Amino acid sequence: MVALHACLLLGCLPACGPAAREPPGQVFHTRSPGLVQGTDAPGDGAAVALVARRTRCGGEAPVLLCSGALIAPDVVLTAAHCLAVFGEAGPYEVFLGPTLLPEPGPGGRFVRVTRAVAHPGYVPATHAWDAALLRLAVPVTDVPPFRLPGGSDAPVAPGDPVRAVGYGDTKDASRPSGQRRQGGLQVTGVTASAFQAGPAPAMTCVGDSGGPVLGGPPGNELLLGLTVSGDVACRTEAVQVRVDALGDFLRPFLEEAPPPAPASPFPLDALCQEACASDADCPSGLLCVSAGDAPARCLLPALQAGTYGGTCSEDAACGDRGVCARLEVDGDDACRCFTPCEATVDPGTPGDGNPGEASGCASGPGGLGVTLAVLLGLLWCVKAPTKPQV
DSSP: OHHHHHHHHHTSGGGGSSOOOOSTTOOOOOSOOOOBTOEEOTTOTTEEEEEEOOOBSSSOOOOEEEEEEEEETTEEEEOGGGGTTTOTTSOEEEEESSBOSSSOOTTOEEEEEEEEEEOTTOBTTTTBTOOEEEEESSOOOSSOOOOOOOTTSOOOOTTOEEEEEESOOOSOTTSOSSBOEEEEEEEEEEOSSEEEEEESSOBOOTTOTTOEEEESSTTSOEEEEEEEEEOTTSSSOEEEEEGGGOHHHHHHHHHOOOOOOOOOOOOGGGTTTOOOSSGGGSOTTOEEEOOTTSOOEEEOTTSOSEEEEEEOSSGGGGTTTOEEEESSSSSTTSEEEEEEOOOEEOOOOTTSSOOOOEESGGGSSOOHHHHHHHHHHHHHHHHSOOOOOO
16 A cells, blocks of 8 residues: 555656657567467466455455566566556456456466565666566465576577466457467567567567566477556567576575464454554555554455455445455455444544544545545556657
């Protein structure tokens, strides 16, 4: 939530306006750059979609941010610019399955992201080191991760055929984004940290950023790169970060010991009375958020402070003031009735002219409607490709 407000103040919204001028001869997707001229990819289970965390249990379509690559049971590699709106501390989930939109298809599932880290050398203006790592709340044990390059693998070279996978735009109205697709490209140039590719015949597009680019023999493919940018028309050029150049970034994250088990969190029905000091104080899936001078509270992203009651499947089950909120990504108890904290008013001293001041949870972050409106506006900016200068 703090990251969302900071993003609004620091200029995410202007991404919807005129494009910044690019170097001569180069026009890039500066946000989530599907696969044009591609085909369905039912077998690429380790290619995932990065989505904004869902907070409602009815009538809420997932919001696609980017694609990604599962490289360990609990680690996803994606592009750093995919974290631009919410920041590293933002609310994310990944989706595994062939169909995310218009609604998740059979066999698909979501996993909550507990930590996101961008490459320390990432340069937004050039897409240098445009890579980020995501830690998943639970490991994915039934999908083999992509194979990372090793010492015996030949480095990518000009002329090599490669295969990109992603959930992005297809430039075909009959084939909307949100479907996992794959297509062939050919490497046209290589640097120490990146490589370029052209259509053969496919091309990556908006929403494919962070998605895997694979090479090598069928049955023994390895993860050569991840999509980070391309031409606005999605016709001529795709740029990928080389995975074999990311060893110093990947290795420590992959070798991290699991965090210690948190202490007993606050009860779900006591969150209006309890001020938190860290996320560990909060029930699973909630974040400890401070707003101004008010005490920090355990919040679900995009909702103000409140308490959680019985399980539900729709808002109608939660009374006039409640909504059916998605406390966890799945499970029988994932959706619970959320009720905002009641405002408590200090009546002041009679006759002193002080009308009293509102206090308590109601003075925390803004309400659901305003927050979601800002959220959707910002996410549209992420999805919209920039236009070339004329």
